[in-house]
Amino acid sequence: MKARLLRCRRLIVLAALSLSMSQALAEEFRVEEVPSVTAVAPARMKPGTILFSDHPPDKIADGETGLMKFEDWARERPLQKRFLSPFPGYVEPRIMVSVHGIEKPYVEKLHMYVVETRFLIGRPADAIDLKRFVTLDVVEKLDPSIRHHRITADQARPNIDPKSAHNRHPDRRWCEAPQSLCIESRYPLEGRLPVGIRLANKLEEGGKKISEFMDFQSEIRVLPQTEIDQAGLAKLTNMDAPVAGVLEQTLFDVNQVMQFGKLLAVLQPDPADPSKTVATVFMALGIETDVLQQKKEFASVPVLRNLIPVQVLMGKSSFNTGNSISAGLPSYVRNRIRAIAQMLDK
Known part of the structure; x- marks a missing residue:
């Protein structure tokens, strides 16, 4: 009798585990690459699928980096530039550099990595609470390998540091928007990257050292209805439906590699079925062109040939590892968007 009871209990436990695994698999969003996300009508979308596009047209893509x-981005995609820059009038940073002891103005050229994604949420738009994303505990769940802590407007570097003035918001101070969360984040690079960076720093004499950490400050907020540009955002998403909610995260200070980042999530009711919501999520990263051009000093050292910055950034290096930033931008963004989709769908 006891043996039968034990077997029954084991069967029940196995059945429960199987059910929970099936539910987890059912909730997992899969990524499907398409040429253009905004060209796909909601009627053609499938539940549990994230439409994903990160390849710009050949006419504006850099042949070597794909960025x-x-x-070119500002000229060919002015609507994206308007909504996905830190603020609409953003231009490439104008900074002062020292050349033979003389300060001269210099334009920090940028390359853009822009991602468009779209997915269905099985709930009406007015039932989705975007405000929960403006909390530290939810932000930490999106990527547990990145640590965050709150900062105030007086700690936001563009507000206080003249060297970061090029990223200063022209209309207000960062971190003073109503119902916003401002955070400073630190991500320790993983896997083989720290070892490669230490070796690169030893070989580099007198130059700027590469950090083993990505440090960045950002502002997260839900746009109030008075700030939502209904016509502009509907044109950006290419969907004729009212905008029900907008979540944005703006990276306004990064310690290396990038100048800025922007995540913009736009929620609209499904035109064919108001009980569902179409989420269009964009992510734009402004990468310093100088970083992409650092090749010769790495390529000449056999052990560092795979540490060429553009290869590492785009996930094409043997130094790439993990699921976060160290995996390269394409993998990191896919995992980040998948985490957001699953949270929105709960």
């Missing part, structure tokens, strides 16, 4: 020059 876009900021100036």
Whole structure:
């Protein structure tokens, strides 16, 4: 009798585990790459699928990196530039550099990595609470390998540091928007990257050292209805439906590699079924062009040939590892968007 009871209990436990695993698999969003996310009508979308596009047209893609020059992006995609820059009038940073002891103005050229994604949420738009994303505990769940802590407007570097003035918001101070969360984040690079960086720093004499950490400050907020540009955002998403909610995260200070980042999530009711919501999520990263051009000093050292910055950034290096930033931008963004989709769908 006891043996039978034990067997029954084991069967029940196994059945419960199987059910929970099936539910987890059912909730997992899969990524499907498409040429253009905004060209796909909601009627053609499938539940549990994230439509994903991160390849710009050949006419504006850099043949070597696959990225876009900021100036080309601004010219060819002005609507994206308006909504996905730190603020609408953003331009490439104008900074002062020392050349033979003389300060001279210099334009920090940028390349853009821009991602468009779209997915269905099985709930009406007015039932989705975006405000929960403006909390530290939810932000930490999106990527547990990145540590965050709150900061105030007086700790936001562009507000206080003249060297970061090029990323200063022209209309207000960062971190003073109503119902916003401002955070400073630190991500320790993983896997083989720290070892490669230490070796690169030893070989580099007198130059700027590469950090083993990504440090960045950002502002997260839900846009109030008075700030939502209904016509502009509907044009950006290419969907004729009212915008029910907008979540944005703006990276306004990064210690290396990038100048800025922007995540913009736009929620609209499904035109064919108001009980569902279409989420269109964009992510734009302004990468310093100088970083992409650092090749010769790495390529000449056999052990560092795979540490060429553009290869590491785009996930094409043997130094890439993990699921976060160290995996390269394409993998990191896919995992980040998948985490957001699963949270929105709960």
